[in-house]
Amino acid sequence: MNNVRNKKRANKSLPFFFKDEFKVFFVIIFVSTILLVTTFTFDKVPPILNRGIQPATFPKGLLVLIMFLTAVIYYLSFKNPWKKEKKLPKPFFLTIFSFILFIIISKTLDFFLAISVLSIFVSYNWGEKRIFYLLLVGILFPLVVFIFFEMILGLRFPPGIITNLYYY
Amino acid sequence: MMAPLFSSKLLIVLIFGTLFGLILGVLPGLGPTTGGALILPFTMTLDPLSAIVLLTSIYCAGTYGGAITAVLINTPGTPAAAATCLDGYPLAQKGEAGRALGMATVSSTVGGIFSVIVLVFFAPVLAQLAYEFGQPEYFALAIFGLTMLASIGEGSPIKNLIAGAFGILISTIGKDFMTSIDRFTYGINELSVGIGFIPVVVGLFAISEMLTQSTLLDQVFKRVALKAVKLPSLNDYKKTWKTILRSSGIGSFIGVLPAEGGTVASLIGYSEAKRFSKEPEEFGKGSIEGIAGAEAANNAATGGAMVPTLALGIPGSATTAVILTGLIIHGVRPGPDLFREQPDFLYGIFGAMLIANVLFFIFGFFGAKLFARITLVPNKILWPMIFAVSVCGTYSLSQSIIDVWIMLFFGVLGFFMRRFGFSVVPVIIGLILGELVEGTLRQSLVIFDGNWLMFLTRPIALTFFILSLIALAFPLLRSKKQKK
Numbered sequence: 275m276n277n278v279r280n281k282k283r284a285n286k287s288l289p290f291f292f293k294d295e296f297k298v299f300f301v302i303i304f305v306s307t308i309l310l311v312t313t314f315t316f317d318k319v320p321p322i323l324n325r326g327i328q329p330a331t332f333p334k335g336l337l338v339l340i341m342f343l344t345a346v347i348y349y350l351s352f353k354n355p356w357k358k359e360k361k362l363p364k365p366f367f368l369t370i371f372s373f374i375l376f377i378i379i380s381k382t383l384d385f386f387l388a389i390s391v392l393s394i395f396v397s398y399n400w401g402e403k404r405i406f407y408l409l410l411v412g413i414l415f416p417l418v419v420f421i422f423f424e425m426i427l428g429l430r431f432p433p434g435i436i437t438n439l440y441y442y
Numbered sequence: 443m444m445a446p447l448f449s450s451k452l453l454i455v456l457i458f459g460t461l462f463g464l465i466l467g468v469l470p471g472l473g474p475t476t477g478g479a480l481i482l483p484f485t486m487t488l489d490p491l492s493a494i495v496l497l498t499s500i501y502c503a504g505t506y507g508g509a510i511t512a513v514l515i516n517t518p519g520t521p522a523a524a525a526t527c528l529d530g531y532p533l534a535q536k537g538e539a540g541r542a543l544g545m546a547t548v549s550s551t552v553g554g555i556f557s558v559i560v561l562v563f564f565a566p567v568l569a570q571l572a573y574e575f576g577q578p579e580y581f582a583l584a585i586f587g588l589t590m591l592a593s594i595g596e597g598s599p600i601k602n603l604i605a606g607a608f609g610i611l612i613s614t615i616g617k618d619f620m621t622s623i624d625r626f627t628y629g630i631n632e633l634s635v636g637i638g639f640i641p642v643v644v645g646l647f648a649i650s651e652m653l654t655q656s657t658l659l660d661q662v663f664k665r666v667a668l669k670a671v672k673l674p675s676l677n678d679y680k681k682t683w684k685t686i687l688r689s690s691g692i693g694s695f696i697g698v699l700p701a702e703g704g705t706v707a708s709l710i711g712y713s714e715a716k717r718f719s720k721e722p723e724e725f726g727k728g729s730i731e732g733i734a735g736a737e738a739a740n741n742a743a744t745g746g747a748m749v750p751t752l753a754l755g756i757p758g759s760a761t762t763a764v765i766l767t768g769l770i771i772h773g774v775r776p777g778p779d780l781f782r783e784q785p786d787f788l789y790g791i792f793g794a795m796l797i798a799n800v801l802f803f804i805f806g807f808f809g810a811k812l813f814a815r816i817t818l819v820p821n822k823i824l825w826p827m828i829f830a831v832s833v834c835g836t837y838s839l840s841q842s843i844i845d846v847w848i849m850l851f852f853g854v855l856g857f858f859m860r861r862f863g864f865s866v867v868p869v870i871i872g873l874i875l876g877e878l879v880e881g882t883l884r885q886s887l888v889i890f891d892g893n894w895l896m897f898l899t900r901p902i903a904l905t906f907f908i909l910s911l912i913a914l915a916f917p918l919l920r921s922k923k924q925k926k
Contacts, residue, residue, distance in 0.1 A: 298862050302604070309611075309626065317623045327887055329618040329625060332880050336611045343604045350600070359861055362657060369656040373850050376833075380843060389833055393826035400659055400822035411826040419830050426487060429838045 294359060295351035302344045310337045368399040384434025389416045455492045456794055459499030460801040466500065466519075467507015468813045471655055472828070473520040474504030475870075476647040478764035479640055480831055482771070483838040490772035491790045497765045498791055499798035502554055502744050504761075505704050506802045507813065509546040509737055513539060514814050522704030522740040525712040529725060529732030536728055540672040545730050546737045547806040548674055549686045553738035554799035556690035557697060557745025561752075562792050564698070568753035569778040577889060578897055581882035582906035584875050587756050589913040590699050591868050599917040601864045609872020610879055612637055619877065620884060632844040639767045641836050641849040642873055646866040647760075648832045649853020652825045654860065659821065671810045674730070682734040685715045693739035697746020703759025704740035704747075711739025745795060752776050752788065756875065760867045763874045 316330040372395045380388035394412035402408060423429040424440075431437050466477035478497050485493035508523030513530035526546060533542040575583070588610075592602035615626045616636030627633040674682070689711035696707040715735025716725045725732045747758030748765070755776040757763035769776055774787070781788060806813075836849045856866045890896035897903050 329623045333614045340607050365656045397826045402822040416830045423834045
């Protein structure tokens with residue numbers, strides 16, 4: 275209980291723009307505004323064909339509702355500040371980095387290679403240093419999954435430098 | 443009822459589903475929702491009944507499986523087992539892990555079977571009522587479902603509403619189904635068909651959990667030794683039978699309401715068990731009634747949640763949303779017509795749920811020790827493997843790499859949502875109900891010639907709107923009462 279109180283106090287002492295409440299409020303309002311602006315670019319149905327409401331009306335209503343409710347939670351946070359979250363550790367950022375790496379490799383080189391690289395990268399950065407286990411999660415397991423999906427589901431994976439060796 | 447299940451293929455599917463569900467339930471961070479979403483692509487190789495039998499058996503067994511880790515390592519395998527930790531672990535620490543797991547197994551089985559009976563009798567009645575529903579009634583019902591989810595689901599009601607609205611917003615991406623006008627596609631062709639359910643579910647559950655696990659690497663679990671699961675003694679039965687029955691009723695009822703199913707049910711089941719107990723002071727210290735109350739309720743929610751899913755096509759929980767997707771993928775449209783046209787199919791599902799409850803009792807009773815060992819697999823090995831399956835599973839449904847990127851996006855989003863107290867379940871329910879909400883609203887407005895007030899002239903719709911308002915007011919009244 276004391277811990278929570280201390281955390282709340284810690285959050286209270288920060289300038290408003292550093293507080294989680296404001297960051298969440300700002301991000302939701304910012305993204306919703308962009309989306310709301312986008313809805314004004316949707317094509318309109320000519321009046322003669324229009325039945326009910328325009329295609330943009332429903333998303334517009336939802337976005338306004340989201341913005342209104344976000345303003346309400348921000349207002350309520352003045353009375354009840356959120357507890358301050360712990361700082362995110364290094365492995366979290368490395369895992370996010372591995373996702374970016376995955377997207378780049380799967381787009382430019384090979385889907386299977388991307389899975390292998392991510393698996394080894396994540397496993398290593400989460401503390402696994404034994405070569406056997408790194409090979410198990412990075413090569414053996416993805417290979418089993420690949421063959422399983424290929425044979426059982428008849429799935430064709432996107433072409434790439436390694437996948438092509440299997441297909442051709 | 444069981445006739446369609448007396449085929450070796452379906453029995454194998456049931457056994458596999460139950461075992462797989464137990465493994466998913468035991469592993470903290472995974473669970474029947476993520477597991478169901480991951481296995482959905484594999485069900486494409488099965489006929490519709492086998493596919494849904496597989497998903498429902500995973501649902502039943504996965505919900506129970508969470509109790510094993512809750513008792514032995516004080517970490518709920520699934521959110522629905524959180525209340526089980528409160529007494530399961532203290533009892534295990536006293537050297538009675540076998541007794542705690544025995545009670546969890548028996549009460550889960552009773553709760554599960556009770557809820558299947560509720561399902562068998564209640565779902566056809568609800569389906570019959572649904573014949574009276576037109577577009578305005580379905581719209582009002584969907585709104586009621588979302589408001590219930592916000593008010594009795596976990597966390598802040600307003601944050602739940604935002605998450606639900608966001609889920610509906612995602613469903614509007616792609617071509618408008620009435621006019622074929624592109625919405626939020628930004629010129630990306632792949633987005634014109636909309637965002638698939640599987641990338642979102644796998645992202646919000648599996649990938650966001652992977653990110654959560656990356657922040658918990660220094661966490662050390664203290665495991666309690668388990669010799670064998672023991673059946674509860676006669677004295678334990680005498681002490682708990684009323685609690686088990688009460689929690690089974692509570693769980694089934696909560697399950698029927700569109701909410702977070704087992705999670706909410708187990709918390710209410712637990713608190714009611716404490717309220718009615720002759721020894722409330724024992725709760726939190728290893729009360730056998732506490733375990734029975736929580737476990738009977740969370741498993742009873744499984745059958746309850748299937749009632750609106752099958753009768754109305756409105757999911758009662760996140761896992762039933764996956765099952766609903768499975769039904770749609772296999773060309774089965776839930777609703778009243780399903781009860782009239784495919785009774786064998788439905789009774790096959792009911793029977794499968796009944797057998798799954800018996801199977802997890804057997805597997806849990808004899809194999810809990812073995813299943814508990816699965817938690818020994820370190821996260822640094824387990825999660826990269828889950829990532830590989832998630833990626834291939836997500837890719838396989840539409841064979842689109844964009845789906846994999848969407849999955850990663852929702853994984854990161856889901857992590858931050860959970861970090862700041864937004865539940866991800868309303869997003870899933872909103873996504874699956876989105877088309878229904880928008881479609882029925884627009885079609886109703888066509889019927890009403892654009893007059894919104896006409897909704898109030900329909901008695902059933904009006905009732906649902908009033909119930910929605912009550913659902914929204916409920917958290918306010920509750921917090922005022924708590925302050926007093």
